[in-house]
Amino acid sequence: MSVRKAIFITGGASGIGRAIAVRFGREGWFVGLGDIDEPGMAATEALLPGGYSFACRLDVRDRAAWDEALDGFATAAGGRIDVVANNAGIPLGGALVDNSAEEIERCLDINLKGVLFGAQAAYPWLKRSAPGSCLLNTASAAGIYGTPGASVYSATKFGVRAITESLDAEWAEDGIEVRSLMPGFIETPLLDKTPHHGANEDIRSRVIAGGLEITPAADVGDAAWNAVHGRDLHTVVGKTAARLRFAARWMPGRLRKQVRASNRPLGK
Template sequence: MSTRKAIFITGGGSGIGRAIAEYFGGRGWFVGLGDIDAAGMQETQARIGNGFTFAHRFDVRDRVAWDTALDAFAMASGGRIDVLANNAGIPLGGTLDTNTTEEIERCLDINLKGVLFGAQAALPHLKKTAPGSCLLNTASAAGIYGTGGASVYSATKFGVRAVTEALDAEWAEYGINVRDLMPGFIDTPLIDKTPNQGSNESIRSRVLEGGLEITPPLAVAQAAWDAVHGDKLHTLVGKTAHRAAFASRWMPGRMRKMARASKRPLGN
């Protein structure tokens, strides 16, 4: 088995996934990328530029494709996977009555089923590099308190948080660490998309209109490094996430009023 540590990152073709890839790659790790965007992954590889990268195009909704991707990466990395970053995800905003069946199913399948499938596929690989190997899930500030105007997205991110907590218990006996990141609004291509098919206003516009901050991807990458090497189960990233966590715990009544007043998404 190689001595160079290895991380496989879904959604590695852009945004948070790319930032995590660059951060770990810059610290000597072998970096594997999974995405449906082949061109994006090639750009990420070029930005890392150290020769220790691997890219595999696949859809996280496909359980069999997960096994193929991780087996191929393990072979390329010298037989090891130390971290799986379950990062691939899509936004979905709008009130529930305006979300189409297709939108709801796609968001659930990518954001939640994709994370579960990734965990299943990664387990045998992470057992080999335990103790100290890690499953790192990308949750969201929208997994702290349900967000009006983003009910489906919030449900998926609450689900990711629950998966993290459940697997932290299940996998403790193997010496595998399970962690998640809970970012607020991050400056990635996702934030420039419209929240749903029926909208022509970008998420970024709504965030700025609401007076909320947009956090640079580097902050999430640094948080990912700290999460992998630390002992926090949930890592909050950005002021929005910290405010939501504080208010939901210590001022639930105020949080409820704020949520009713804003109806704006809190997630990354």
């Protein structure tokens, strides 16, 4: 009898987290969700096979809460965790001088500190189920090249990329795979939020005005499945991310000129 594998996903109440949950649930995995949005998690669970999911309220900034969440999930999943998806994150845009100290600290705490805490908490569980276990971090195309009008957000996603690369080496001898997703603009509720407290335009409007494509969330679910089961350290998702990676590698000078010429901070 085959053992049902288990994945725990932060930010599982909507968007990318929900897409990952649905994709792995479709493959017969036991799916765990961690989020502060409890009604959203219930909606995600409704899309999963009955009896094969677990949800708990989790603020990723709380290190002790991470241990409690993974302990509870492992118990529900039969004592194993094969993948932890560090996906929870928030947007922050606008010129740096327009970002409040509170906004900066919140973005750093959730997007960066939350990933570090998640990796720490996940390690003993992933080591136990290795080889073949995986820490999957959601970075961003903003972690490929710094995005004008999103310096704090870009910094956090470059940080997630660095964490991924560091732990890929650090955990290799334990048989734990470490991967990241680098999506462009994805069809999620985050697009309908304003980039910072003083903005009067949502992110979606800026993306559309810039002529950039919005990638279906299901594509990220497929990319997550491929990342966990493939060999690539970083997986880009969407045409914007793919073009940006190509330009950053092969045409850095031209990319810099294009970025400087097109700079119009989000929310302006």
